[in-house]
Amino acid sequence: MAKNEPKGGLRLAASCLFGLEGPLGNELRHMGMESVAPENGRVLFTTDMAGLARANIRSRFAERILLVLGEFPARSFDELFEGVRALPFEAWLPRSAAFPVEGWSLDSELRSVPGCQRIIKKAAAKRLGEKYLVSWLPEDGAEYKIRFSILKDVCRITLDSSGAPLHKRGYRPAHNAAPLRETLAAAIVDIAGYRGRGELADPFCGSGTIAIEAALAAKGRAPGINRRFAAERWDAVPRAAWDAERAAALAAEYGGDYHIYASDIDPRAVALARENARRAGVERYIDFSVADARRFSRPTENGVIVTNPPYGERLMEKQSAAELLRLFGGAWRATPWRLALLSPDEGAEGLLGARADKRRKLYNGMIKCNLYMYGLNNKVKAGSAKR
Ligand SMILES: C[S@@+](CC[C@H](N)C(=O)[O-])C[C@H]1O[C@@H](n2cnc3c(N)ncnc32)[C@H](O)[C@@H]1O
The missing domain is CATH 3.40.50.150 (Vaccinia Virus protein VP39)
Known part of the structure; x- marks a missing residue:
């Protein structure tokens, strides 16, 4: 088991276009993922570090592979701050981590996305500052983008392991007109x-x-075989997991x-x-x-x-x-x-x-x-x- 890997496995969420939850769930099951649970616009699943690399490299239908850090009720900025501050960011983010925050809120008391972004950033910085005993975080290292969703007053905090969305396979330049994802x-x-x-x-x-x-x-070519992912720069995900998954994907063609x-x-x-x-x-x-x-x-x-x-x-x-x-x-x-x-x-x-x-x-x-x-x-x- 790699460093930082919880005993019960990693809980991940694969986000997708609405309507693709069914095919994505089947795809993840075929990849050997466990506890696969489709929701609206995403599919939750459990796996290990190798599975995190595999989902990024092989998924044809997912937009992003997100590592779920936690979920909690958030009806006010105070609740949001405390909920975020309680999460184990230091298990993943080193002191040098850059951690921009993006997300959305739907059908919830907390409607201002920029407001939520500010609070989440502050709370994560507070937690990391306390753990690393510093008052200032340089943010000059690898990126650990924090993605949040607030749905019906429940906030989910994730780290984006993909970086550029997975539909960017690398074969299509940006300037094509009206193309299909x-x-x-x-x-x-x-x-x-x-x-x-x-x-x-x-x-x-x-x-x-x-x-x-x-x-x-x-x-049977893995769509992400030739591209890079944000989590390839994360200390916690072993280099060997990416190499082994790329080699296995090539061998499966x-x-x-x-x-x-x-x-x-x-x-x-x-x-x-x-x-x-x-x-x-x-x-x-x-x-x-x-x-x-x-x-x-x-x-x-x-x-x-x-x-x-x-x-x-x-x-x-x-x-x-x-x-x-x-x-x-x-x-x-x-x-x-x-x-x-x-x-x-x-x-x-x-x-x-x-x-x-x-x-x-x-x-x-x-x-x-x-x-x-x-x-x-x-x-x-x-x-x-x-x-
Ligand atoms: C919505 S686009 C297809 C986009 C494509 N799925 C992609 O991902 O890039 C429709 C295409 O139909 C083509 N088209 C228009 N009239 C056509 C015709 N009579 N016969 C064949 N192609 C035609 C257009 O040139 C355009 O490239």
């Missing part, structure tokens, strides 16, 4: 049941996120050939998607082309379309996006391919010309969307989607 793209590929068998196409591929996440999942197609009407999008796939190390698994989704067709029967077509904000854009969906729907219905289509348009089914077998509410950041699913439960692909 990598975590959401990975989740809809998972919900669509794609595991590297059969064919997958995204005919509105944009920057290629869906196809890239599909290729990463098919290969599959060799294979996959049939993933990504196309877009915009040649610049296709070039960008190809470049992103190259950076992600999966270019050879994806067939890129410039094509009009209104003429979607494939010669094969066993395939699934996973896609997120354009959605207009203004009236004119809305009308042309609706017309595009209608024409794409006609082309798709002429094929036996299954479909998982993510759209914020509540009228998408009418435009596609078919009632979905299942619908699932998901959030792309703050935008509420539906995943419209057709034929995904059917093992026999030909003519499987109910139309």
